[in-house]
Amino acid sequence: SQELEQSPQSLIVQEGKNLTINCTSSKTLYGLYWYKQKYGEGLIFLMMLQKGGEEKSHEKITAKLDEKKQQSSLHITASQPSHAGIYLCGAAPTGNQFYFGTGTSLTVIP
Amino acid sequence: DTAVSQTPKYLVTQMGNDKSIKCEQNLGHDTMYWYKQDSKKFLKIMFSYNNKELIINETVPNRFSPKSPDKAHLNLHINSLELGDSAVYFCASSRVRTGIYGYTFGSGTRLTVV
Numbered sequence A: 001s002q003e004l005e006q007s008p009q010s011l012i013v014q015e016g017k018n019l020t021i022n023c024t025s026s027k028t029l030y031g032l033y034w035y036k037q038k039y040g041e042g043l044i045f046l047m048m049l050q051k052g053g054e055e056k057s058h059e060k061i062t063a064k065l066d067e068k069k070q071q072s073s074l075h076i077t078a079s080q081p082s083h084a085g086i087y088l089c090g091a092a093p094t095g096n097q098f099y100f101g102t103g104t105s106l107t108v109i110p
Numbered sequence B: 001d002t003a004v005s006q007t008p009k010y011l012v013t014q015m016g017n018d019k020s021i022k023c024e025q026n027l028g029h030d031t032m033y034w035y036k037q038d039s040k041k042f043l044k045i046m047f048s049y050n051n052k053e054l055i056i057n058e059t060v061p062n063r064f065s066p067k068s069p070d071k072a073h074l075n076l077h078i079n080s081l082e083l084g085d086s087a088v089y090f091c092a093s094s095r096v097r098t099g100i101y102g103y104t105f106g107s108g109t110r111l112t113v114v
Helices: none
Strands: A004-007 A010-014 A019-025 A032-037 A043-049 A055-058 A061-066 A071-076 A085-091 A104-109 B004-007 B010-013 B019-025 B031-037 B043-050 B053-057 B064-070 B073-078 B087-094 B103-105 B109-113
Touching: A004 A085, A010 A019, A019 A032, A019 A085, A019 A104, A032 A061, A032 A071, A043 A055, A043 A061, A043 B043, A071 A085, B004 B087, B010 B019, B019 B031, B019 B087, B019 B109, B031 B073, B043 B064, B043 B073, B073 B087
Parallel strands: A010 A104, B010 B109
Antiparallel strands: A004 A019, A019 A071, A032 A043, A032 A085, A055 A061, A061 A071, A085 A104, B004 B019, B019 B073, B031 B043, B031 B087, B043 B053, B064 B073, B087 B103, B087 B109
């Protein structure tokens, strides 16, 4: 069974628009990681969230962990073409096995 | 049915040994990857193959050698294992080279070198 569900699966936005990607776990999260892949490259680590309610920002990307909902959201403000790529969440819901979400493909139209 | 399967799931071996980790995907994807995850859960790409052709080869020791007999398989062979090789290794696949349709990851292989 899928441990981490990401939504949406793909997203196409106009440059300058805000967007949100969600990652939902079927079990309690012990930490949530966000990665990004630029097309044709490997995964790049973005940020890690550990505590419920924790929020971190990097440039125009903000991620928040809501432990009660077993969910994390990644928000991009004023999107740019450089934000395009695949966003992937990863976590260890049981504390042992590490799982990844299915990824969200983001396209930003100039 | 397991989409991306890795074997073994756990591997404990002594320094200096040679070992292999196998990966198979039944999704019909044309690109496969090997990632190394360190103790802080950071992922680092090692290799990527597209239709049996090596397209990404990051800076990893020559002791690591990927082998892709066909596009459904990407095995990782490690020679002369060292303590620092201990990590979880993830295999993944995607439908197209850009990964635009998203990844499917294997369950990981936890390698412990003693």
